[in-house]
Amino acid sequence: MHNKTIAELTAGLKAGDFSSVELTRHYLNRINSLDEQLNSFITIVPDLALQQAKQADEQRAAGQATIINGIPLAQKDIFCTKDIKTSCGSKMLDPFISPYNATTIEKFNHSGAVMLGKTNMDEFAMGSSNETSWYGPVKNPWSLDTVPGGSSGGSAASVAARLTPAATGTDTGGSIRQPASFCGITGLKPTYGRVSRYGMIAFASSLDQAGPMTRTAEDAAIMLNVMAGFDSRDSTSVDEAVPDYTADLNAAMEGLKIGLPKEYFAEGLDDSVAKVIEAAVKEYEKMGAVVSEISLPNSHLSVPTYYIIAPSECSSNLSRMDGVRFGHRCEEPKNLNDLYIRSRGEGFGAEVKRRILIGTYALSEGFYDAYYVKAQKTRRLISDDFNQAFKEVDVIMGPAAPSTAFNLGEFSDDPITMYLSDIYTIAVNLAGLPGMSIPAGFVNNMPVGLQLIGKHFSEAKLLNIAHQFQQQTDWHKKVPALFV
Amino acid sequence: MSKLDKSDVEKIAFLARLGINDQDIPEYATNLSNILDLVEQLDSINTDEVKPMSHPLDSVQRLRLDEVTEVNDRDNLMAHSPEVEAGLFLVPRVVE
Numbered sequence: 001m002h003n004k005t006i007a008e009l010t011a012g013l014k015a016g017d018f019s020s021v022e023l024t025r026h027y028l029n030r031i032n033s034l035d036e037q038l039n040s041f042i043t044i045v046p047d048l049a050l051q052q053a054k055q056a057d058e059q060r061a062a063g064q065a066t067i068i069n070g071i072p073l074a075q076k077d078i079f080c081t082k083d084i085k086t087s088c089g090s091k092m093l094d095p096f097i098s099p100y101n102a103t104t105i106e107k108f109n110h111s112g113a114v115m116l117g118k119t120n121m122d123e124f125a126m127g128s129s130n131e132t133s134w135y136g137p138v139k140n141p142w143s144l145d146t147v148p149g150g151s152s153g154g155s156a157a158s159v160a161a162r163l164t165p166a167a168t169g170t171d172t173g174g175s176i177r178q179p180a181s182f183c184g185i186t187g188l189k190p191t192y193g194r195v196s197r198y199g200m201i202a203f204a205s206s207l208d209q210a211g212p213m214t215r216t217a218e219d220a221a222i223m224l225n226v227m228a229g230f231d232s233r234d235s236t237s238v239d240e241a242v243p244d245y246t247a248d249l250n251a252a253m254e255g256l257k258i259g260l261p262k263e264y265f266a267e268g269l270d271d272s273v274a275k276v277i278e279a280a281v282k283e284y285e286k287m288g289a290v291v292s293e294i295s296l297p298n299s300h301l302s303v304p305t306y307y308i309i310a311p312s313e314c315s316s317n318l319s320r321m322d323g324v325r326f327g328h329r330c331e332e333p334k335n336l337n338d339l340y341i342r343s344r345g346e347g348f349g350a351e352v353k354r355r356i357l358i359g360t361y362a363l364s365e366g367f368y369d370a371y372y373v374k375a376q377k378t379r380r381l382i383s384d385d386f387n388q389a390f391k392e393v394d395v396i397m398g399p400a401a402p403s404t405a406f407n408l409g410e411f412s413d414d415p416i417t418m419y420l421s422d423i424y425t426i427a428v429n430l431a432g433l434p435g436m437s438i439p440a441g442f443v444n445n446m447p448v449g450l451q452l453i454g455k456h457f458s459e460a461k462l463l464n465i466a467h468q469f470q471q472q473t474d475w476h477k478k479v480p481a482l483f484v
Numbered sequence: 485m486s487k488l489d490k491s492d493v494e495k496i497a498f499l500a501r502l503g504i505n506d507q508d509i510p511e512y513a514t515n516l517s518n519i520l521d522l523v524e525q526l527d528s529i530n531t532d533e534v535k536p537m538s539h540p541l542d543s544v545q546r547l548r549l550d551e552v553t554e555v556n557d558r559d560n561l562m563a564h565s566p567e568v569e570a571g572l573f574l575v576p577r578v579v580e
Contacts (some may be wrong), residue, residue, distance in 0.1 A: 097564045099557070202568040235546055236539065304523045313501060324502070324573050329566035335576050337501065343504020353502060354569060355514065357493065358519055360500040371523070376536035378526050384539060416518050432540020456541065 002162040003376040004218040016401045020070030024053035027072045031163050033106050038139050040158040042077045044117035052114040069112030074167040075120035088201045089121040089133040092328045096178045102199025111226045120154030123349045125203045128421050132351040141480040146405040149179030156183040161483040166214040172207045173274040174425025177437035181400035181449025184439045187213045188220045191456050192432035193238035196231035204313035209427040215342030217466035221245035249467040270403040276441035276448040286402035294333030296385040301378045302427040308375035315359025383431040397451040400437035404446035434459050440473035487517040
C-alpha cells in the first residue's frame with residue numbers, strides 16, 4: 001500500500017479496495033515502527049488523523065469526496081496548525097500551540113486530506129542539512145550516516161521512506177529542491193506568491209514559498225491543485241488564475257527548448273553528478289527536445305546577494321519572538337531588556353543567531369544602503385539574467401545540488417561551505433521563479449536530482465516536463481532498502 | 485569593509501536583543517566576518533543604474549479598505565502565552 005502514489009491511492013479509495021482509516025492506520029504504523037531511525041517527525045497526531053480519515057470515509061460514502069479525500073499527508077512544522085504544537089524546529093516555539101490554521105492547512109482540511117503529523121526541519125528553515133533543528137538531525141533514508149538536506153529534511157525523508165504518501169515543504173533558498181534531490185523525491189517550489197504564506201512562519205518574506213514534496217510529478221500536480229490560489233490574508237499573494245495542474249501532464253516534449261546554463265556545470269559540480277544530469281538531458285533529447293547552452297552571467301552573485309537579503313528579512317521577522325506574547329520565556333527576568341535578551345538567547349540556536357546578527361548589522365544605521373539596497377540591486381541583475389534566457393528557451397535544466405547528500409556533521413562547523421551547497425537553487429528564489437527537483441539517477445547508491453526552472457507561473461509546464469521524464473525512467477520508483 | 489571584532493558582535497547582539505555566551509563571541513566574530521567577506525564580492529559590480537528589487541514580481545503592496553475584518557479572539561490567542569492576567573501580557577516593571 002505504501003508504494004502507491006496519491007493518484008493510485010485515490011483510485012484504490014474510489015474502488016473501495018481500502019478505506020482512508022485503513023490507509024491512515026498503515027502509515028501511522030510505519031511511522032511508529034520506522035521513524036526512530038530517521039527522526040523525520042516532530043509531532044505525530046494519530047487521534048486527529050484517524051478522526052479525519054473516518055470523516056473522509058463518510059464523505060466518500062455520501063458521494064462528497066473531494067480531490068485529495070482521505071489521503072494521509074505530513075505537514076512541515078512551519079505551518080501553523082490549530083491546537084497542535086507548531087515548533088518550526090526551534091526551542092523558541094517548543095511551547096507554541098497555534099491558535100489558528102495556516103491557509104495551506106485549511107485548504108487541505110477542506111479537501112478532505114488527513115494529517116499524520118508535523119515534520120522535522122532546520123530551525124526556522126535556516127539550514128541545508130536539517131542539523132540545526134532543536135529536535136535533532138533527520139537521517140537520510142538512503143544512508144543513515146548522511147543528511148537528508150534542508151530545511152524541509154523531515155518532509156523529504158518521510159516521503160522517501162514511504163512514511164507518508166506526500167508532504168508539504170517550504171523553499172526560501174532551495175529548502176524543497178535540495179532535500180528532494182538528496183532523498184530522491186519530486187519537489188516543486190512554485191512561483192513566489194502562488195501559494196499563500198498566511199500562517200507559514202516567516203523566514204525571509206520576499207523569498208519564502210510553500211510547495212509539494214511527493215514521489216511523482218503527477219502527485220505534485222494534485223497537491224498544487226489544493227495549495228495554489230489567491231489569499232487576501234497574504235499581502236504578497238498573487239491574484240492569478242489557477243489552472244488544473246494535472247491537465248497538461250501528457251503534452252509531448254517534441255520541440256521543447258531546453259537551456260543548460262554553463263555556469264551550473266562549471267567548477268564546484270561533482271563530476272559524477274554532472275554525468276547523471278547530462279544523461280537525464282539526453283533522455284529529453286530522445287523525446288524530441290532541443291538543447292542549447294545558455295549563460296546566466298550573474299550566477300556567482302546569488303549566494304552573496306542571498307546572504308544579505310535573507311538574514312535581513314529574518315532579523316526583522318524573528319523580532320516577534322520576544323518572550324512576551326508566545327513561545328519560550330526565560331526564568332525570572334530582571335527587567336524588560338533582560339527578558340528579551342535571555343528569552344531569545346536561550347530560545348534560538350547558533351545558525352539562527354548568526355543570521356539574526358548578520359541581518360541586524362546589514363540593516364543598522366549607516367550600513368543599510370551598502371548592504372541591503374546593494375543586494376536588492378544585484379538581485380535584479382540575477383533576475384534579469386533569467387528574463388533574458390527565457391527569451392530563447394522554455395525551460396532551464398541543471399543540477400539541484402553540487403553533490404549527493406553529505407555526511408552528518410561534515411559541514412556543521414563551516415557555515416560558508418554549507419551555504420555554497422545551495423548555489424544552484426538560491427537564484428530561483430531571488431527571481432521568484434518556479435523550480436523543481438526530480439529524481440534523475442544515482443551516484444554510489446545516493447540519489448541525484450535534476451533541477452527544472454521555468455518562467456513565472458509556468459508550474460503546469462514544469463510538471464508536464466517532469467511527468468514526461470517519469471514516463472521514460474523509473475528513478476522515482478526506487479525505494480531505500482531499509483524502507484521497502 | 486572592516487572585519488568585526490568582539491565589541492562589534494556585542495553591540496549588534498544588543499541591537500538584536502540577543503543573548504550570546506561570552507565564550508562563543510570569538511566564533512561569531514569569525515563567522516560573521518567570513519560572511520561579510522563573501523558578500524564583499526558585490527562591491528565589484530557597478531549597480532548605479534539598477535533599480536532595487538524588493539518584490540520578485542515587482543508587485544506593489546495591495547491596499548484594502550480600513551474596515552474591521554477579524555473577530556476579537558483574545559482569549560484564544562492568549563491561551564498559550566507565557567504570562568497573562570486580565571487580558572494583558574505581563575512583563576517586568578518598566579516604569580518605576
